[in-house]
Amino acid sequence: MCRPPSRQAAMRKVLFGVWILLSATAGWAQTAGRPDSVSGQRKPVKLSRKERRELAQKVAYDAKKTAAAVLSPKERELAEALYVDGVKYVILEDYTKALERLLRAYTLMPDNAAVNYKLAEANLLSGNLRDATNYAEAAVHLDARNPYYYLLLAQAQASQKQYDAATATYASLVQQVPNSGSYLFQLADLYIAQNKLPEALTTLDKAQAQFGALDEISFKKQQIYLRQNNLPLALKEGENLIASNPTEPRYVLAQAEMYAANNRLPDAQRAAEQALRLDPQSPQAHLVLADIYRQQKQQPEMEKHLRLALENPSLDVDQAMRILVGYLKQLPDPKVTPLALDLAAVTVRSHPQEAKAYSMAGDIQATAGKRREARDSYLHALRYDKSKYQLWQQLAVLDAELNQPDSLVRHTDQALEVFPNQAPLWFFNGVGYSLKHQPQRAVQALEHGRRLAAGSTDQQSQFDAQLGDVYNELKDYAKSDAAYDAALAADPTNYGVLNNYSYYLSLRGEKLDKAKEMSGRTVAKFPDNDTYLDTYAWILYKQKNYAGAKENLEHALKTTKDPSILEHYGDVLWQLGEHSGAVAAWQRARKAGPGTSPLLDRKIREQKLVE
Template sequence: MRQFVVSLLVLGLCGPVGWAQSRRASADSAAVIRKPTKLSRQEKRELARRAAASNAPRPAAPTLSAKDKEISEALFVDGVKYVTLEDYPKALDRLLKAYALSPSNAAVNYKIAEANLLSGNLRDAANYAQAAVQLDPKNAYYYLLLAQAQASQKQYDAATATYASLVRDVPGSGNYLFQLADLYLAQNKLPEALATLEKAQQQFGTLDEISFKRQQIYLRQNNLPLALKEGESLIANNPTETRYVLAQAEMYASNNRLPDAIRVAEQALRIDPDNPQARLILAEVYRQQNQPEASQKQLKLAFENPALDIDQQVRILVGYLKQLPNDKLNPLALDLAAATVRSHPKEAKAYSVAGDVQTLTGKKREARNTYLKALRLDNSKYQLWQQVVLLDAELNQADSLLVHSDRALELFPNQAQLWFFNGVGHSLKQQPKQAVSALEHGRKLAAGNAELQAQFDAQLGDAYHELKDNAKSDAAYESALATEPNNYGALNNYSYYLSLRGEKLEKAKEMSGRTVKQFPDNDTYLDTYAWILYKLKDYAGARTSLEHALKTTKDAAVIEHYGDVLWQLGQHPQAVAEWQRARKAGPGASPLLDRKIKEQKLYE
């Protein structure tokens, strides 16, 4: 019988936009430097040449005449304009000419540094920013630009030193202590970060930001008591702020102080009764306490809340996916998947992960339909189309398989696997010509993937058989088995078709025998093996094999074959009885069955 097979931190920057600059930067008016624009090689070479020329030793610039001063100012303003327009080659052309006239002007050095930073020339950016700082050591913007150039080159020690100089030397720059603390944290310099935060507290008093950063440092130092103390301080200062309460509960939970975790999580729920994060914390704590019913209740309440972030729900469900199928977890996973869809009905990823859960728990039809809902929201995910057509094939739904594979191929015409399933769909619809066309095209796309090509070959063997092109059918099967000798679907179908033709029966027997040895209770393989024995006139062996198959199947073809064997063994009444039973079993029997029954005689 035939078988179907299938960052560091970003430093804020702003600067003078005119010739005459302010001596002191506003502490909280920093803007972010724009993303660098990639220059051509020619532009980079020209900028390097100009930079080298501008950095060459030169005699001290004489006092500018009124005319030269006017020219220099005009060049500077023009250069600033081109920086704003993001035309950095022209900006640097004007600014370097202004620099040639006024190399000791801090604003010119600053703008040259900014243009270099924005164009990706970090080394020159740092050099000119350093010069700007030296020329005007009281301008905060110059330090900020220098620190960004240094951090962009991963010169974190230098960037830290620049920030330290800024807060030390520039009056009114105390707010930059927080960025300095972040830099220390990024380098895991925890004592220095704590000392910097202490300075910030001395200057600004007790602030939530200081307590929070200090708490993170204590956690890195594994100093739980101090981290919890900071947390209690944050909660006391912000009694209605749930994020601090939740952070405290999480700390208790992660450090196995479960009663405290429950107490604080319930405190968060008194502030915000529907808070899903508090529910998740309780669910985890109850799980650790081996209270599965309480844990699951909290988990379901959290998942029903649309405020729970879809990505967090997906991450939790992915954790369950790794444990499925599991009879104990299947119901919970399905409930959580359904809740995810209810709480986020317009999120494709909600349906996608729900489909995954349904697939792994054996609900294939529901999974296919759920994936289709995901695709209605976002049809750009190839993996979803792949799952849909795979399930169509497993469900043996040829019409759906063709519709869905055709739609998928409109979006992904170069995906070999979609052509494979399209070919399978045509085979199921008994359209062998279309099947061969799709399979041959897909096989070409699978070049370089021997295993996938073997799958195509196995299907081509079936399709060419239906076209009665035995030579191409045999060649396809031989190719498939050359790559995958244990492709049992190909072994079964190839051997069965050989038996139908009465050709290479010993070879067919050997191939079919391998499948039966591997799957001794598979009724399809047993029927194939029996039919080969029948063709070899080993009727007793065929009978044994078929009687084994009939323990697990009511397939009409198997029953009819059993009747044929009984006839050959001389048990004619019993044979006719089996033929009659085959007719009652439904479709699948041969066109000769009615004639056998009517005339009570074997026809082959």
């Protein structure tokens, strides 16, 4: 919905919650009836109990000396000097000194409205809301014609969530202070905030009677009618706004949105097209039309207007992100994927220097299975904003999935300069070095990351799983087994660890019964996984159960032509005496590509098993 327009220049704009409190440094007589300092946005500074107690004791002592006394000219001059000095310290935000001087002035002239007002302000800014309220009430009582005293009292009350009291203060202000009709708008806002909608309407009617038909009054009334579910009156106020502003498209758009939200689609379309005639470049008009066509199930028209909206650089990037998030949540629906990808690309073109646009495009591309495109989008996002940890992590995941170890190491090194204490980045850094067959550097990264992950069992389990692989490559089998055992202690169903651990044990020919038990669990869970079947078969091979190994490898070969599995199949056939079949299997393994053992060429050349 559109923002309300500004009020006429003759009216003061004082928003609820933002209070204008002016301080004077001029003569005493000039300060009693006007604001003194701008303080509405200062952060309160709380005085300690000791400071308040010392001030109170001093005031009580001074009050006894001056009680019921008629001030001499010298005492009056002192009071005025103390007041001006107190005002100075309020401006300097030294509230301890301000209160000390103002309280001394108060002991001399407790019935002076300006002194009470300034004491209220100093207490409010120092966090003593109760005393601020008391002094502000006294100021209002002593001078009921000064609007700023009411404003300060209302602020103190609102700060204590005394909204009924604040409302009553505003009502008194409007009633007691001449020419204070502009505050009717703040009074209406208070009523709206408390959901006292009839009172708010009555107050706005008074404002309209005083100031005439203003856009702000119509806008506020429209919002109230909408909250009351009174659509006819809300639409009527909308038409009043349009009639008063015939060249202003935002009111026409607001009307279109109301029509659309209440299923009056022909009226909504008419209003949206009217707004588009007033402003042919309006992305909001295209968005309204897109929503109308969506409700009418006119997909091509909906897509057209949605693209036109997102192509417009004037569309706020955050609003574009909200639209794209709606499509991201629907992925990977194949019916939605093409449009989501297209809209993401359009948004990137219209916001070419916005990290958010690239990041969202990356999320959509990754969810749609376009990992390379997603990786590029995340890289573009990081050119404009390196402070988003999630971007670095997503980039690392994609580097790993795409088996790009050089990029994975480079990008995680860059990320760790910004986020050196993020354990997952150290994990991916270690994975990168492991893929580059630099196990020593991998161990350094993984062990450091594991220490950072202290307290997170899940993260430490992931580090242990990777450390098991890396220590095995270093032939430090004791540490490798310990890491695998730790990972399985944390997660006994980590089938990747069960497979790797059992396979490496089979290669070493150690703990084969344990290896068979672990591998058997993975095959039972994933009976058609060729990698797990190959591991189980190789353990059986090491146990000289060649028939069982053959059965599992043939099962695996139904779904894969992995060269290492073909080579293992040839080895099993040789042990079973099927020598010609073994040589044929080895030859097929060579044609299948890399991934075989260094002994494969000898097996083929010598046409016999070499181990």
